[in-house]
Amino acid sequence: MEEKNNNVDKEFDEFLDNELNDKLETSIDELEKRKIDNKRIKKIDQSKKRATIESVFDERTVFQLNKILVNGPLERIEGIISSGKEANVYLAYDQNGFEVAVKIYKIDSNTSRWMRNYIIGDPRFKKIPSNVSKIIYLWASKEFKNLKRAYKVGLSVPKPIFIKSNILLMEYIGFESIPAPILKDIKKPKDPINLFNEILDFIKILYQNAKLVHGDLSEFNILYHNQKPVVIDISQAVSIQHPKAEVYLVRDIKNIFKFFEKFGIGLPDPKKFYYEVTNPRN
Numbered sequence: 001m002e003e004k005n006n007n008v009d010k011e012f013d014e015f016l017d018n019e020l021n022d023k024l025e026t027s028i029d030e031l032e033k034r035k036i037d038n039k040r041i042k043k044i045d046q047s048k049k050r051a052t053i054e055s056v057f058d059e060r061t062v063f064q065l066n067k068i069l070v071n072g073p074l075e076r077i078e079g080i081i082s083s084g085k086e087a088n089v090y091l092a093y094d095q096n097g098f099e100v101a102v103k104i105y106k107i108d109s110n111t112s113r114w115m116r117n118y119i120i121g122d123p124r125f126k127k128i129p130s131n132v133s134k135i136i137y138l139w140a141s142k143e144f145k146n147l148k149r150a151y152k153v154g155l156s157v158p159k160p161i162f163i164k165s166n167i168l169l170m171e172y173i174g175f176e177s178i179p180a181p182i183l184k185d186i187k188k189p190k191d192p193i194n195l196f197n198e199i200l201d202f203i204k205i206l207y208q209n210a211k212l213v214h215g216d217l218s219e220f221n222i223l224y225h226n227q228k229p230v231v232i233d234i235s236q237a238v239s240i241q242h243p244k245a246e247v248y249l250v251r252d253i254k255n256i257f258k259f260f261e262k263f264g265i266g267l268p269d270p271k272k273f274y275y276e277v278t279n280p281r282n
Helices: 002-017 030-050 059-071 109-119 132-152 192-208 245-261 270-278
Strands: 074-083 087-094 099-105 160-164 167-171 222-225 228-231
Touching: 059 074, 059 160, 059 167, 074 099, 099 132, 109 132, 132 160, 132 167, 192 228, 192 245, 192 270, 245 270
Parallel strands: none
Antiparallel strands: 074 087, 087 099, 099 167, 160 167, 222 228
16 A cells, blocks of 8 residues: 555655636637538538448448438538547437437447557457457447546446447537637636536546546547537546556646646645545545
8 A cells, every 4th residue: 555655645645746718618609609510511411422421431330320310310411520539420310309418439440459548458348349449339338338437427428329239429518500619729817726626526426426437537538518518528437456456546637737827826735636536535
């Protein structure tokens, strides 16, 4: 225990030593909304010209997606919301006409390699497949299960809706066709102190109640919606019993403290917060 504490102390000591728009309020200014919506329309048009699903997806993915479009719960897919190394996220509509987010994980041998670091050692996964496609399917299922765990304990994450192979449907976060911005793009959040504290509460509740560590938490995967944080990209989250769980936890805390330093607000001791998370009072 003493050795573990010394390692944590060292991590934090090293850490300590070393538009969307200023007017983003409860609702978006109408002029800005029109400007953003025009960009969204252009993206949708470009997406349709390229076809709804890009060529990076294999035939099995297209086949499964067509089944979901024919049999439900999806009605149609519109423009792309974001593109990442592991997946693309699309704006779609369900059979009741409501917006949903569709995350389609790329069948890629390169991404499947680093995914193993977050799977091996997690007691929830006893058998790790060697097949690339099966690794990706397991990864998609992992995010679905992580979202369910976090959502169940009341945390602010997109509600998981449906999972099939490498296709995940979840709650869409945004205003109609305009997706919520990521925290990185918010230069002046209305109440940075409250925002910071809400993210710290997320880390603590995720660890203590959902028994998970996000593992990649930063301003790049927190949405800013109605002046509140909504955490996304939780596929890599690991059980607190994972051998690297505390390493990932320290990294999450460091990332959040580093981002909020620039707002000039008083921040607590990150080391003290770490111990509040991992050693809750009875």
